[in-house]
Amino acid sequence: MVHLIILSLIAHVYSLCSMTQHCPNPPYDCDVPIKVDPPIPPWHANFTPPYACPMFLGQTVCCNNDQNSNMNYKYFLLDETFGHSIGGCDICAANMKYLWCHFSCNQLQSQFVSTGEQKYVPNPVEPSQMQLVLLMNFTVTNSLACQIYESCQKCPYVTQVSAMQSPQGFLQFQGYESIPIGFVWTTFIFDDSPQALDLEFLPCQTNVTTAYGYEIVPCSCNSCLSQCQASYYAADPSTLEGIDWPLVGIVYLVIFVISTVVLFGKFTWDKHKKKKLKNDAHLDPAEILLIHNGK
Ligand SMILES: *[C@@H]1O[C@H](CO)[C@@H](O)[C@H](O)[C@H]1NC(C)=O
Numbered sequence: 528m529v530h531l532i533i534l535s536l537i538a539h540v541y542s543l544c545s546m547t548q549h550c551p552n553p554p555y556d557c558d559v560p561i562k563v564d565p566p567i568p569p570w571h572a573n574f575t576p577p578y579a580c581p582m583f584l585g586q587t588v589c590c591n592n593d594q595n596s597n598m599n600y601k602y603f604l605l606d607e608t609f610g611h612s613i614g615g616c617d618i619c620a621a622n623m624k625y626l627w628c629h630f631s632c633n634q635l636q637s638q639f640v641s642t643g644e645q646k647y648v649p650n651p652v653e654p655s656q657m658q659l660v661l662l663m664n665f666t667v668t669n670s671l672a673c674q675i676y677e678s679c680q681k682c683p684y685v686t687q688v689s690a691m692q693s694p695q696g697f698l699q700f701q702g703y704e705s706i707p708i709g710f711v712w713t714t715f716i717f718d719d720s721p722q723a724l725d726l727e728f729l730p731c732q733t734n735v736t737t738a739y740g741y742e743i744v745p746c747s748c749n750s751c752l753s754q755c756q757a758s759y760y761a762a763d764p765s766t767l768e769g770i771d772w773p774l775v776g777i778v779y780l781v782i783f784v785i786s787t788v789v790l791f792g793k794f795t796w797d798k799h800k801k802k803k804l805k806n807d808a809h810l811d812p813a814e815i816l817l818i819h820n821g822k
């Protein structure tokens with residue numbers, strides 16, 4: 528908290544954006560994000576509702592309206608992966624959105640998001656396929672990692688994937704998942720320096736109907752645990768070595784296909800997207816999956 532206040536005071540000096548993304552045909556059809564070099568000052572963005580990041584409305588930000596649309600789509604997937612519809616916790620999903628909003632929109636982005644090169648890496652959904660991604664490091668505090676992990680720990684998806692059984696593993700997994708969905712490979716760096724992003728998250732069992740401007744269904748699961756043990760902290764940045772990638776890939780594929788089908792159903796009824804609908808309506812979910820993967 529003290530970090531945030533100090534950072535706010537000196538924000539006018541250090542506010543810079545390190546990354547951006549454009550979408551030829553939002554919300555799905557987006558280019559690989561690009562490094563902004565040298566970093567540029569944040570701006571006042573004119574977002575088209577719905578707002579993916581309501582907590583940033585009216586502020587100078589590092590995200591544009593294309594990213595707003597694209598985040599809405601990704602956040603729908605987050606709800607379907609972590610939220611109450613599959614017996615999870617909406618606050619976990621809201622916390623994830625809050626985190627990614629800071630990643631994309633926070634005017635101090637360049638302090639904790641460092642962008643590297645674009646590179647072809649195996650697509651987690653289909654490892655034989657190579658996907659061009661932007662490599663990024665996202666520096667967050669241990670406390671942030673611990674809090675978000677606690678809020679998501681008992682969600683069904685999290686308990687099923689061994690790679691997600693620690694705060695560090697959980698976040699690295701989210702960063703890895705963004706390869707097929709966001710065309711970025713985000714590596715989390717855990718660091719308690721003032722430059723690291725530090726956020727306070729709501730615990731999963733908080734009895735509220737909105738969080739950070741998102742509507743949520745309060746957690747009714749006994750599944751919300753708030754136990755954070757010191758042993759979760761790792762001194763070094765955790766790595767993805769030793770993870771059972773084929774298993775992770777299969778779990779991820781299942782979630783992704785289900786989400787895609789649900790998403791397709793949702794948008795079929797979305798009257799505001801009539802034009803987009805006409806293009807998609809004759810495709811089956813497998814083809815849509817390919818489109819989402821940028822093929
Ligand atoms: C990310 O961090 C690693 C380890 O500290 C470093 O080797 C790499 O160059 C960094 N990449 C970017 C894009 O900053």
Ligand SMILES: *[C@@H]1O[C@H](CO)[C@@H](O)[C@H](O)[C@H]1NC(C)=O
Binds near residue numbers: 735
């Ligand atoms: C949650 O809050 C609502 C309204 O504030 C209240 O009616 C309800 O009893 C609370 N539920 C629990 C489990 O505390």
